[in-house]
Amino acid sequence: MAERGQATRFNAPEIERKWQARWEADGLYRAVEGGDRPKWYALVMFPYPSAAHTHVGHWYNYCPADAHARFMRMRGYNVLMPFGFDAFGLPAENFAIKAGTHPFVSTMRNIETMRHQVRSMGASFDWSREVISCHPNYYRWTQWLFLQLYKNGLxxxxxxxxxxxxxxxxxxxxxxxxxxxxxxxxxxxxxxxxxxxxxxxxxxxxxxxxxxxxxxxxxxxxxxxNWIGRSEGAELVFSAEDGSPIPVFTTRPDTVYGATFMVLAPEHPLVERLTAADRRADVAAYVERARRTSEIERTATDREKTGVPIGASAVNPYTGEPIPILIADYVLATYGSGAVMGVPAHDERDFEFATKTGLPIKVVIAPDAWFGSPFSEAYTESGTMVNSGPFDGTPSQDGKEKVVAYGAERGFARATVNYRLRxxxxxxxxxxxxxxxxxxxxxxxxxxxxxxxxxxxxxxxxxxxxxxxxxxxxxxxxxxxxxxxxxxxxxxxxxxxxxFVDSSWYFLRYASPQDDEQAFDAVETHYWLPVDQYMGGAEHAVLHLMYARFFTKALRDIGKLDFGEPFTRLFNQGMIISGGAKMSKSKGNVVEPDDYVTTVGADVLRTYLMFLGPWDQGGDWSDEGIAGPLRFVNRVWTLVSESGVRLDVASNGATGPIELRRQVHQTLRGVTDDLDRFRFNTAIAKLMTLTSNLAAEAEPARGTAAWSEAIRLLVLMLAPLTPHLAEELWERIGGGYSVHTQDWPRANEALTAVSTVTIVVQVDGKVRDRLTATAGISREDALVAALASDKVTRSLEGRPVTKDIFVPDRMLSLVTARS
Structure with a gap:
């Protein structure tokens, strides 16, 4: 331990390399199944090796995730935190094409670089479980899983x-x-x-x-x-002139008597069969144009609706009347049956289409106080059924069920649920x-x-x-x-x-990554899965995250898994940007971590990224901003190095100031809550405040039990956030190896309890209110609270306060101009 004023300089690169080598040699983060501790499977989404290097955006994902996993390990959990690479697919292949190399060569080269960079952050990943999805020993089992789905009709x-x-x-x-x-x-x-x-x-x-x-x-x-798009409604079966059934899905069966035309998707299989000879040229041209238009464009609400008649008609099963059939690109073959009954009086899209093409508009749902005048726009709300045969006078909400029941009895309707999901x-x-x-x-x-x-x-x-x-x-x-x-x-x-097939099951492979006999070992999978805490970007909401859920449920039903959800908890981090824009090589704003690791160190970079702001909101990178975390790390280094604390040597027996202990334990309570809730920025802010206060109060407290406790708890609280710094300081104050295997400390509830006092408020010598406040409240805060009191403001009657007398924790006397 250095003497006061003689602390050695914190040589971050050297110290970080030292501890990373030690942790790796000792297998400190290798997870082993079993034991008395409850398991905790923490996982970050594995990256595409589709670039030559990582950037600080990767670190923004991994560093806070690592801090939380370390925190859970110190809280007594048996933590598994593996890492791997999503190495197949377009990103990696396109990189190889641009680089003029074989995809395997460029991918493995990128993985080697990324692996080195990720290791340099000192994260607690279990590298013995690494998976790489383009290796035959991985995609062999991806193919095996395909066969399981195939054999089970999936x-x-x-x-x-x-x-x-x-x-x-x-x-x-x-x-x-x-x-x-x-x-x-x-x-x-x-x-x-x-x-x-x-x-x-x-x-x-x-x-x-x-x-x-x-x-x-x-x-x-x-x-x-929203992507699955569940809709409750009915399937109503119209019929074409040749007798072909044309089922349509609708959420408004109560409007079926107002159907004046039918629209088929250009890709509908009946289009070619039903199109009249004199309409084939126009229909074929329209179909070809629709093929060149994306589904998003076709369904855009602000896009002009187009369509052409095919020269055929369909029979409305409720009215027995024929209605013309058209094709229009706003109807998609992938939604419902690819056929839509056109009810222009009660659907905005149909109204626009009918108005443009001159198709009839028939009112069948009447709003209150409607006397038969034409609509100037579609009426889509509830009302009373009119022009609807036996259902005239029926409230439309009741009519939905009655219309379906009527059709079901006659074989041309049934209640059903439709999904947008394909x-x-x-x-x-x-x-x-x-x-x-x-x-x-x-x-x-x-x-x-x-x-x-x-x-x-x-x-x-x-x-x-x-x-x-x-x-x-x-x-x-x-x-x-x-x-x-x-x-x-x-x-x-x-x-x-x-x-995305590869990434739909990789979390299972981590349980037994070296198993050559099966995709995942049943015993290991039963112990580790499901993932307790998954962390990654929200951009995968309807891709990877939904596909992984599907795979898990399918494998459960096939009998390969005993659970139905892959990830029990999910946290989505925000995006780190640079210069107000997403990082990209084309913008020239990519920030790579290597230069910072070799100068200020990984712990400073980790601290800066976690201090930027709430993890789920992201932040804007600033080269200047890293100076604050650098000062903080150096201040901690000096404080602990010069503290005189040795955990293996008894203190002088003096208890020390109670306020010091209160402050330390209140910080511990706050940091514990922050780390539990992924509020890394506020946890660091609390530790910054504590470090400054300890430095200011060092002399009177030094050598006491309270001082020794404060330094010990400070280092333990830093361990998840700045793992190298904490490990080095823990060793220097005589703590046993490793700080990362120590139990997370518990705050003393008696010390963290916030005591309250009653402040009597007088106005011109008369008691006007009594305020409950935190013990030790300042004069300024007491004055603000008093002036916010309705009783006090009424007694002031608008007069200004010319003087105030404050007795700490007891009384506040206000004197006005009148007195």
């Missing part, structure tokens, strides 16, 4: 209109199309009819709406509910992904690859540049396969899987 191939990105030369899931553009490259997405592989996520639509068993941010739950399209026409384990035999058709033959390996010498079809189609050695049924020649599936 994976299937179908021809369907798909989202096609011309920039990435591949199809996209609906969730990967943002405002009509590819989420990855920004290209306008088109529609193509292709044979594609799907996962039957719609089977779990209802269960995915239930968040009652997990603690997730309401905004994420709302985003998933099955998950997982085919990708790209090289860098897990091959789909299916072969096609001329005799036996579609066949799954036997599990013993997994993995189906990606050919290392394949041409990987995108061309609009899978690059694997041009690799003869890959395409030629053997039928597992007859042993004859077969053709291998050449599409690869969406990278």
């Amino acid at each position: 994976a299937y191939k179908a021809r369907a209109a798909a989202n096609w990105c011309p920039g990435c030369n591949t199809v996209l899931a609906n969730e990967q199309v943002i405002d009509g553009a590819c989420e990855r490259c920004g290209s306008v997405v088109m529609r193509r009819d292709l044979e594609q592989w799907f996962f039957r996520i719609t089977r779990y639509a209802e269960e995915l709406l239930d968040f009652s068993k997990i603690e997730w941010p309401e905004k994420i739950a709302l985003m998933q509910r 099955d998950w399209l997982v085919s990708r026409q790209r090289y860098w992904g897990a091959p789909i384990p299916i072969v096609y035999c001329p005799t036996h058709g579609e066949q799954p690859v036997p599990e013993k033959d997994l993995p189906v390996l990606l050919p290392e010498d394949a041409e990987f540049l995108p061309s609009g079809e899978s690059p694997l189609t041009r690799d003869v050695g890959f395409v030629n396969a053997i039928c597992p049924v007859c042993g004859g020649p077969a053709r291998r599936e050449t599409d690869t899987m969406d990278t």
Whole structure:
């Protein structure tokens, strides 16, 4: 321990390297199943190695997450905090193409760099459990999971209109199309009819709406509910002239008597069959234009509605009357049945369309005080049914159920629930992904690859540049396969899987990452799963987070898991920006951590990032802002190094000032609550205040039990936030290795209790009020409280206070001009 005024300089880079090496050699953060401590599985979303380096945005995710995991370990939990890399997919492949290297080479090179950078932050990741999704020992099990879904009817191939990105030369899931553009490259997405592989996520639509068993941010739950899009209504079956049934879904069956036309999606399978000969040219041209328009554009509320008649009609089953059939691109084949009954008097979109095209508008729901005049706009509220046959005079809310019951008795209606959610399209026409384990035999058709033959390996010498079809189609050695049924020649599936398949189960693999016999060990999985605390960005709300929930529920039903939710708790961190903008190389505002680690140290950088503001709100990076955390770390170093405290040596026996102990324990209570609630910025603020106060009060307290306790508790509170600094200081004051295996201290409740006093308030010598206040309240605060009192303000009668007399914790006397 250095003497006062002679503290050695805090050499952060040297000290941090020392402790990182020690922790690694000792396996300090290696998680082991079992024991008496309750388990705590903490997990951050694993990153794409699609860039050569990490930036401080990665650190903004990982450092606070690590601080919380360390806090939970000190609170007595058996903590698992693994790390890995989401290495397949478009981001990594596009990086390789730009770099002119093979995806495996560039990806593994990036992983090595990122691994070194992430290790330098001193996080408590268990690196012995690292997974890399592009390794055959990982994607072998991704393929195995595909086969489990396939064998249980949850994976299937179908021809369907798909989202096609011309920039990435591949199809996209609906969730990967943002405002009509590819989420990855920004290209306008088109529609193509292709044979594609799907996962039957719609089977779990209802269960995915239930968040009652997990603690997730309401905004994420709302985003998933909106994406699933549950609507209660009815299916009403109209009929075409040739007798073909045309089911429509509606949430307003009470308006069916007002249907004056029917609209089919341009892609509807009946369009070609029903279109009259003299309408085929116009219809074909319209269909082609619709294919070149994104779904987002087609359904935009401010877009002009267009459509063309097909020269055919449908019969309304309730009225028996024929109504014309049109096609319009605002109707989507992917929602409901792809057919809509047009009720222009009571639907804003239909009203606009009918007004433009001259179609009739028939009122069937009358508002109060309606006397038969035409509507100038659609009336969409409740009312009384009119012009509705046997239902005239029925309140429309009651009419919904009665109309459906009437149709159900006659076989053309049924109550039903519809979902916006579509099955998950997982085919990708790209090289860098897990091959789909299916072969096609001329005799036996579609066949799954036997599990013993997994993995189906990606050919290392394949041409990987995108061309609009899978690059694997041009690799003869890959395409030629053997039928597992007859042993004859077969053709291998050449599409690869969406990278979100890899990330839909990686949290399971961490339980037993070296297992060569199974995707995940049942015993280890039962112990560690589900994840107790998941941390990552909200941008994955309807992609990764929903897909992982689907996978977990499907594997539960297949009998592979005994739980139905992957992540019990979820915390979404905000985004760190630079210069007011998202960090990107094109903007030149990417901040890399290496220079800071080698100068001021990882702990200073960690402190700065956690001190920026609330973790869920993000913050704006400032080079100047790091100076404050640097001063704080150095102040702590000096304070503890010169404290004279040795935990292995008894103090002088003096108790020390009670106010010092009160302040320390109140800080401990506040920091404990802050860390528990991810309020890292306010925890650091409290520690900054405590450090300054301890420095100011050092001399009278030095050598007492209170001083020794204060220094000990300060270092323990710092341990989750600045792990290297705390470890070094803990050793220097005689604490046993390691500070990170110590129990988190408990605040003394008697010392943290805030005592109160009654302040008597006089105005011109007369008692006007009695205020309850915190003991030790200042004169200024007491005056503010008194002037806020209704009793005091009434007695002042607008006169100014010319003088006040304050007796601490007892009385405040106000003197006015009148006295």
